[in-house]
Amino acid sequence: MRVHVPDEAAVRRVEDAATRTGDADVLSETDVRVLAAALELDAVLVTDDYAMQNVADALDLAVEGVSKEGITERRDWNFQCQGCGREFDEDRERCPVCGSDLARKNPN
Structure with missing residues (x-):
């Protein structure tokens, strides 16, 4: 090996x-x-x-894949503020507008 x-x-x-x-x-x-x-x-x-x-x-x-079928399309995730709802292209610690946490969101 x-x-x-x-x-x-x-x-x-x-x-x-x-x-x-x-x-x-x-x-x-x-x-x-x-x-x-x-x-x-x-x-x-x-x-x-x-x-x-x-x-x-x-x-x-x-x-x-090993036991599952692989992905069918690539996803470029968005990040949505849990407070004000604004969306961002890249992940950050907190929303620069209201300071709330961001969550990863499927863009489709």
Whole structure:
């Protein structure tokens, strides 16, 4: 067995893609590193994790599900303020308008 540790440039590419799709907060550090390794090795990612599949799709990585069918479309999540209802393209700690928490929302 060979262990591959991805370089930081690949990790940053995955983190950037996860931020763009809105999946950054739901991916663990291990998820990010597995995605980065798949990116560097031009490998097929085998996972049932929809967030990982979504980011892999954004990076044009091939994905296969294990026991579930894979995603049918990529989603770029929005974030909605739980207080004032405003929507934002990227996740933030709190709403810059009213200070309430934001929740991830399906844009479709």
